[in-house]
Amino acid sequence: MPRPLCPRRVGASPPSTYFKPRGVPVSKLEEVVLSVDELEALRLADLEGLYHEDSAARMNVSRATFGRIVEAARRKVAQVLVRGRALKIEGGAVEVPALRRFACAACGHGWSEPFGTGRPGVCPACRGDDFQRVDGGGRGSGPHRRAAARRGGRGRGRRG
Numbered sequence: 001m002p003r004p005l006c007p008r009r010v011g012a013s014p015p016s017t018y019f020k021p022r023g024v025p026v027s028k029l030e031e032v033v034l035s036v037d038e039l040e041a042l043r044l045a046d047l048e049g050l051y052h053e054d055s056a057a058r059m060n061v062s063r064a065t066f067g068r069i070v071e072a073a074r075r076k077v078a079q080v081l082v083r084g085r086a087l088k089i090e091g092g093a094v095e096v097p098a099l100r101r102f103a104c105a106a107c108g109h110g111w112s113e114p115f116g117t118g119r120p121g122v123c124p125a126c127r128g129d130d131f132q133r134v135d136g137g138g139r140g141s142g143p144h145r146r147a148a149a150r151r152g153g154r155g156r157g158r159r160g
């Protein structure tokens, strides 16, 4: 049997980001799934403050399509906040930004943890506690998140 490589908990699953109300077990929460293109739409329109037209161009969809995507995204986020749902972001081959990276000084193991889970107690590989956060909390290092999610049917289904 081949020797297992460095165990990577996170590497086993596709990148995803999860947000939930504090103190409520996941089993008791209804989950809202936000797709990556919806997240990207929120980022462009609400975080960067771009006009729908420019946002649409960046995502390579029609303006009408962008409008629908961002509207759906906002409704989902509102649902999460107002009704106390869990929010899961998934879909698309993307680098999820909301991960904290740690590296172990003792064994060299590197791994990621989602935000909101607290500082890990020990290195998952060697169980030591001589590790530190290495992502620097900054952007610009590592692969950039790309809007891989391109809805088919671009420019279709316009209304009005």
Ligand SMILES: [Zn+2]
Binding pocket: 104, 105, 106, 107, 108, 109, 123, 124, 125, 126, 127, 128
């Ligand atoms: Zn270690």
